[in-house]
Amino acid sequence: MSPEPNAVDTLIDAVSAVFMVVGALMSLAAAIGLLRFPDLMSRMHAATKPQVLGLFLLLAAVGLQLRTWWVWPVLLVAWIFQLLTVPVSAHMVGRAGYRTKHLHKELLSTDELEAVVVKAAKAARDSEENDGGM
Amino acid sequence: MSRQRVSLRQELPLLVWLVIVWGALWQDFSPGNLLLGALLAVAVARLFYLPPVELSGRFNVLKAVPFAVVFLGRVVAASCQVFYLAVAQGPKVTNAVVAVPLRSHSDLMVTATGHVISLIPGSLVVEVDRSTSTLYIHGLNVRNGEDVLKLRKEVRDTEAGLIRIMGTKEELAALKQEVGA
Numbered sequence: 001m002s003p004e005p006n007a008v009d010t011l012i013d014a015v016s017a018v019f020m021v022v023g024a025l026m027s028l029a030a031a032i033g034l035l036r037f038p039d040l041m042s043r044m045h046a047a048t049k050p051q052v053l054g055l056f057l058l059l060a061a062v063g064l065q066l067r068t069w070w071v072w073p074v075l076l077v078a079w080i081f082q083l084l085t086v087p088v089s090a091h092m093v094g095r096a097g098y099r100t101k102h103l104h105k106e107l108l109s110t111d112e113l114e115a116v117v118v119k120a121a122k123a124a125r126d127s128e129e130n131d132g133g134m
Numbered sequence: 135m136s137r138q139r140v141s142l143r144q145e146l147p148l149l150v151w152l153v154i155v156w157g158a159l160w161q162d163f164s165p166g167n168l169l170l171g172a173l174l175a176v177a178v179a180r181l182f183y184l185p186p187v188e189l190s191g192r193f194n195v196l197k198a199v200p201f202a203v204v205f206l207g208r209v210v211a212a213s214c215q216v217f218y219l220a221v222a223q224g225p226k227v228t229n230a231v232v233a234v235p236l237r238s239h240s241d242l243m244v245t246a247t248g249h250v251i252s253l254i255p256g257s258l259v260v261e262v263d264r265s266t267s268t269l270y271i272h273g274l275n276v277r278n279g280e281d282v283l284k285l286r287k288e289v290r291d292t293e294a295g296l297i298r299i300m301g302t303k304e305e306l307a308a309l310k311q312e313v314g315a
Contacts, residue, residue: 029220032221038225042274045255045258046220049212049253074159074161077158087249087259091252094258108228109281110232116270
């Protein structure tokens with residue numbers, strides 16, 4: 001039994017088509033950013049963020065096309081896990097990148113962390129010297 | 135072994151979440167399956183003990199819904215911006231690492247703010263100073279002092295929104311005073 005496609009079906013198809021194209025574009029944005037940006041930190045922006053939106057749009061398109069309510073919780077859980085894990089991975093890589101100096105200082109307009117790091121390193125060295133003197 | 139007892143009320147959000155995940159994975163929300171999920175959730179929460187998340191006990195749904203909508207809108211806008219930057223500027227993009235002191239000192243609030251701000255493309259948490267609850271944020275396309283101020287304001291506004299949703303009463307009162315002043 002295949003009923004005539006009515007207006008609602010057409011609308012759902014159109015919306016999910018737009019979602020899928022835009023979602024794929026977001027993944028393309030991530031790839032372009034990964035290639036074009038100069039250092040690790042700015043690449044992390046491109047590599048982690050547009051996917052959040054891209055995945056959301058693709059999952060929404062899947063949900064719209066399957067038309068059964070029980071896929072929605074699965075898709076939602078998948079997206080929420082993505083929301084929870086993406087910032088953590090971005091933070092860990094970014095933090096490791098900053099500490100191992102995988103960044104182009106000349107491309108930073110301000111760096112308010114550097115002074116803190118230098119101060120902390122100096123304090124650590126001082127306390128080490130004091131321990132050695134005792 | 136001296137463990138701090140976690141009250142059921144404090145554990146409830148975790149248990150509810152586990153049951154939802156269980157139901158979603160089986161794609162079956164029948165009462166029997168949910169009951170089994172609930173039993174498993176309690177067992178898992180007892181066996182694999184984690185320090186409880188300190189909730190404030192407040193959650194304002196009326197504030198949460200607009201916040202979520204605005205958040206999605208900003209994710210869309212910022213994704214397009216990152217796309218544009220990748221294509222148009224690429225290797226010449228200027229960034230900055232900005233220190234943003236937060237109002238709240240609760241771990242949950244700092245984590246939530248860091249998460250939200252990390253999910254919006256263009257900003258990334260590099261380092262967290264827990265003792266002063268300062269976030270060090272790497273911002274994409276931050277060219278001058280004005281952009282730095284804008285980024286800082288954005289983070290503080292995000293935190294203000296989260297405090298309005300689920301901050302403690304004290305934080306809310308402090309925020310109201312600050313806005314009023």
